[in-house]
Each structure stands twice: as structure tokens, then as C-alpha cells.
Amino acid sequence: MKKSLYFSLFILSMLAAGCKKGFPVDEDGLLITTRSDCYVSNFEILGADYQTVRTKAAVIDTVAQTVNVEVLFGTDLKNLYPQFTLVTDAKLDPKIPGKVDFSNLASPKQWTVVSGNRKVRKTYTVNLTVQKIN
Template identity: 35%
Template structure:
């Protein structure tokens, strides 16, 4: 019985190793795929209560994200402390974002984030500017 389990485990391991050879991995251990799309579709900024501090969530469809010039313009609610917020963005499949989002940062000045496509051949640097509602 033990021999059958060992053979079964070896067979499953071999199948998994062969199936992973289709796509290599990058230096962070992420799959490199064939996808060449590279754009930011939405952006949000959370305050210390983990709630959105933006008056309106910037998206590609509402024009607050310019995918040609790689800019994002956002307006935070009056009284927001931009020195301690967490950015998040929506991206297409397999894109990496550097520096990573979801960490507390100071957004009182514009920040740049680099998006890299799934095939790792396309890089776009987005500049995100947040102003306070008047």
C-alpha cells in the first residue's frame, strides 16, 4: 500500500512539474505569461478607518485615469490626512505594481507607480496626484 502511495505521489509531482514548465517565473516567483495588456483601471485611497477617503473613485471609464498619459487624478474628502493613507488599484491580469500598494504612505505629494505587464515586456509609470476637496 505504501509503495502505491509513493508511486501516486511521484506521478502527481511529475505532472505538476511538467505543467508549470509552460510559463517561467520571475525573480519574485510570479508567473510570466503571454499577456501584454498593461493599464490601471481603478484607484482608491483608504484612511485610517480603512474606508475610502475619495470623493469619487477614479476609473478609466469616468476619465480620472488617463491610460495614454499614465496619470491618475483623485480628490480626497475635505479634512483628509493625506500623510497616512493606503493606496489600492485595479489592474488587468498578471500585472505587477511597484512599489506595492496597500501600505501606509504619505500622499501629500504625487506618487509614481510602475506597472509591468504579464509578459514583462511592457512597463508604464503612472503618476497619481491627490488633492483635497475644497
């Protein structure tokens, strides 16, 4: 009986400690940290079947803030799922709710990477091209 009482008190103290204020969170409920790094480290683009449609690795330029990616000829550009890998604690704005329409190749899509401390914002342009058939 004593063991379960001590265990219950331990659990309650852990819950109370976890609920302490002082850990800043943003509007999405994500922890705000001291990290100021702000970049895309990897990019993937999936088709409607959730398989990659890239012909080769995306080229990410963290200075120019661009992602250049070529997709397979015949890819349905209206139903693509971009996936970003970001530096630790960063987040993407706007969020990607699901499929994205990339069919207007003349108008590249843009997303902003926001640093962990929420003070640095860098907008990345995703330039998509379609594989040419010889």
C-alpha cells in the first residue's frame, strides 16, 4: 500500500512540475528555444501515392534561400506533398496541410522557416521543374 501511495505522489509531483509556467511556447504550442539557426536541411516531394517523384536530390541553397527540384515526366503537379526537414527547433510557415498544387510552374511556391527563438525568418522559394524527355 505504501508503495502505491509513494508512486501516486511521485506521479502527481511529476505532473505538477511539467505544468509549471516559465517554458515559453508559441501559438502552435511549440517550445520557443534560444536557437537562432534558420534553414532547410533536406527536401522531399511525394506524389499522390506517397512515393517520391524526384528525379534526383533537391538542390538546397541556404544563401539564396531556394530549393530546386526536378520531378519525373508525367507527374500530377496538382497533387504533390512537399516535405521539409528543418534545423532543430525551427518551424515552417505556412504549415503544409496536405497536398499542394504546383501546376503553375511560372509561380514558384514559398514557405518561411522560423528559427527556434522565433526571431529569424527566412523565406525559401521552391522551384519545381519537370523532367524533359529526349
